[in-house]
Amino acid sequence: QQQxxxxxxxxxxxxxxxxxxxxxxxNTAFDYFPWYQQFPGxxxxxxxxxxxxxxxxxxxxxxxxxxxxxxxxSLHIMDSxxxxxxxxxxxxSMWSPQGAQKLVFGQGTRLTINx
Amino acid sequence: DGGITQxxxxxxxxxxQNVTLSCEQNLNHDAMYWYRQDPGQGLRLIYxxxxxxxxxxxxxxxxxSVSREKKESxxxxxxxxxxxxxxxxxxxxxxxxxxxxxxxxxxTRLTVL
Numbered sequence: 001q002q003q004x005x006x007x008x009x010x011x012x013x014x015x016x017x018x019x020x021x022x023x024x025x026x027n028t029a030f031d032y033f034p035w036y037q038q039f040p041g042x043x044x045x046x047x048x049x050x051x052x053x054x055x056x057x058x059x060x061x062x063x064x065x066x067x068x069x070x071x072x073x074s075l076h077i078m079d080s081x082x083x084x085x086x087x088x089x090x091x092x093s094m095w096s097p098q099g100a101q102k103l104v105f106g107q108g109t110r111l112t113i114n115x
Numbered sequence: 116d117g118g119i120t121q122x123x124x125x126x127x128x129x130x131x132q133n134v135t136l137s138c139e140q141n142l143n144h145d146a147m148y149w150y151r152q153d154p155g156q157g158l159r160l161i162y163x164x165x166x167x168x169x170x171x172x173x174x175x176x177x178x179x180s181v182s183r184e185k186k187e188s189x190x191x192x193x194x195x196x197x198x199x200x201x202x203x204x205x206x207x208x209x210x211x212x213x214x215x216x217x218x219x220x221x222x223t224r225l226t227v228l
Contacts, residue, residue: 034216095213099213100212107156108156
């Protein structure tokens, strides 16, 4: 119940195309869903995040779609660029009674944008 | 420059030796976290600390130990009891309780020979 399942493991998209990465979860206690972007040899950085009371959030070329009933959420990257080539992690978060955030990460998707 | 620093970037140790990974932050964040990342896997939580002199086990704490004597520092010791210590270790911090965003350091790649 603590798992977050992410697909695909790897994705190749042509420059200018749409990249789509999907995640699914089971635990309804999760109430915050961030996406992190990681470049090789670096730490992950927060890209965009959503709460379950909205179905979509858009920031520039990045959009999260959220389906609460299906317990699924996805990241869409519009007009994908070579600089978007990185590993993307979805995550789901809950808080302990003491207020500590516990993030559960998906397995990651290695995205390659071909020029 | 505010941020999280981890040192060293690469670390090599012989099997059976304890090793301590450094994590320092100057963001004035209360909460700090340690994660382990293995190839093809997501990050897994080792330990976290919400306040100085207090810390809790995460999902994979066996074979690891931490201390939080200063707000800025959260070192992780990988002990000889950790069966498979070779991995990429990431430190993160957040403002405090119920904070949404965790900020990650650049990581330390530990290789045990």
